[in-house]
Amino acid sequence: MNSAEIKLDLFRRIDNLSGADLKRNYDKILALLNATTKYKxxxxxxxxxxxxxxxxxxxxxxxxxxxxxxxxxxxxxxxxx
Incomplete structure (x- = not known):
């Protein structure tokens, strides 16, 4: 997969999350995206x-x-x- 395909795949997966699943995983997703933030x-x-x-x-x-x-x-x- 190239970068554009990866971004599209991630967008689709996030877009398909239910509201509850999105809220539950929001902080985890942000932590992964923010490379300088350590998971607590x-x-x-x-x-x-x-x-x-x-x-x-x-x-x-x-x-x-x-x-x-x-x-x-x-x-x-x-x-x-």
Missing amino acids: LNPKERKAVEEAIEERKTGNSMTHKQVLAEAKQKYSNLKFE
């Missing part, structure tokens, strides 16, 4: 990361493969790589 975790994300770190320390963790398998099962409508 919200309190819920920060808590999840801290819990994951603690779980890892205690040896109670899963492999990447296990996480993908569980995510694919739970969210069958999403595509995972």
